[in-house]
Amino acid sequence: MKAGAVALVAVLAAGAGGLSGWAVSSQTQNDAATTSSSVAPSASGTRVIQGNASNPDWTATAKAVSNSVVSISVKTGQGTGAGSGVVLNTKGDIVTNNHVVAAGGSGGTIAVSMGDKTYEATIVGTDPSTDLAVIRLGQVPKDLTPITLGNSDQLAVGAPVMAIGNPLGLSGSVTTGIISALNRPVTTSTGDQGQASGSDSAGVVVTSAIQTSAPINPGNSGGALVNADGQLIGINSSIASLSSGSSNSQSGSIGIGFAIPVNQVKIITDQLIASGKARHAYLGVTTATGTATVAGVTTTGASVRSVQADSPADRAGIREGDVVISMNSTTVTSGESLVGLVRSRKVGERVTLTVVRDGSQQKIQVTLAASAR
Structure with missing residues (x-):
């Protein structure tokens, strides 16, 4: 590693044990805004009506979703x-x-x-x-309040968000920040990342994640990432940590947290509630991060190393050597990025892949099938 380089690893944000050894502090914020917000019940949960979308009333949001x-x-x-x-x-x-x-x-x-x-x-x-x-x-309280689901396809980088959960055993903790990036490929497994990033292996957890600056700490795993209206936009799952040479080490937030987008959450949870199992979209290629050049401009994408016979990719005409640079309107920057995007879609969904072949771009429509794993 070059001097001055910083190594980041994604670690799961689950907590173990108690609070021993952790320093706890609080933050307060004064705001002179005069706009008002209100909390309105709905059939699916509680939604916040913000008086000023550019300056959210986080007190109202926390009250609505806590x-x-x-x-x-x-x-x-x-x-x-x-x-x-x-x-x-x-x-x-x-x-x-x-x-x-x-x-x-x-x-x-x-x-x-x-x-x-x-x-x-x-x-x-x-x-x-x-x-x-x-x-x-096992016993359902009468006043159980479901959260209102948002739409992660409508998110924008820079939008304000709130993370809510149980960090370090401190239940009901809220933190705020912004959406730092969308469709960030995050791997939280311990296998060979070079192989995992290019395969459809179901043994590797690859997420096309929401990246947020809202502080997320051990114990936040499974908690909510919501927008200012109190709508669920993601499930907090992992944090980036400075590498300490130990795969089992965890540290606190450094302002880089990741959440599973709510649209993917809905696809999976609907199936789990219905049958206890979930099917996953499948493309049928092995890829690695690669580059392609079109008109003198080099682009990074997912280079196709092999195509499984009679797979969705094979039937659509994808070939070995193609470099996938986008799915629908989302840029593909690596093999891992393509895996995450495929896994975020529904079985049977039709997607458009932009590939570079022999120096020219072409669009290929693929109907994703169900993975056999």
């Missing part, structure tokens, strides 16, 4: 873990990260805390390849 975000504790024979979750419906279904609750399905117990009350919960379904899971309350 009852829809829960703290999760998992106990096993090996120890305890903590995370967060978001209420999806009045039936007691809660979305969280798979890495928060997976251990609870193997002889462990899952407890969900809302305010001063704690409820037992069981796993409805898990999906390790997207790091999402749904748990269900």
Whole structure:
């Protein structure tokens, strides 16, 4: 590594144990704005009507969504873990990260805390390849408040956001920031990234993530990332950490956090609630990060190393040597980027890939199939 270079690694934002060794501080903010905001109930949850979209009233946002975000504790024979979750419906279904609750399905117990009350919960379904899971309350409180879902396809870089969860066991904590980037490819597995970034392997968690500057810390995993209107736009899942040479180390937020976009969350959780399992979109190529040159301009993209016979890619006419540079209107910057974008789409969805072949661009339409894994 060159001198002065900074190594970043993405680590899961789940918490283990208690607060020992952590310093806790608070922030206050004074604002002279005179505009007002209101909180309005709706059929699907509670939505904030902001008086000034450029200067959100975060107090109103926090009030609207705080009852829809829960703290999760998992106990096993090996120890305890903590995370967060978001209420999806009045039936007691809660979305969280798979890495928060997976251990609870193997002889462990899952407890969900809302305010001063704690409820037992069981796993409805898990999906390790997207790091999402749904748990269900054993006893559903009458005042259970589902969150209102937003639309992650309508997000913009620079928009204000709030993260809510259970960092370091501090339930109901809120932090604010902005959307720093969209469709950021993030891998949180420990395998060979060079191979993982170019394959459709279901064993690797690759997310086309929302990057946010809102501070996210261990324990925030599974919590909500919301817009100023109180709509869920993502599930907080991981943070970037300065590499310390240990794959198991975790540190606090450095202002680079990642969330799974809500549209992908909805695709997966709808399936988990219905059947306990989820299908995933499949393209059928092995790729690596590569470059292509068109009219003297070199572009980085996903270079196709192989195409599986009779796969969606094969049937659409994608060839070995093609370099994919975009899917629909989203730029593809690497093999990992293409994997994340494919996994964010629905089975059966028709997408348009822009590829460079023999020095010229062409658009190819592909209907994504279901992965066999």
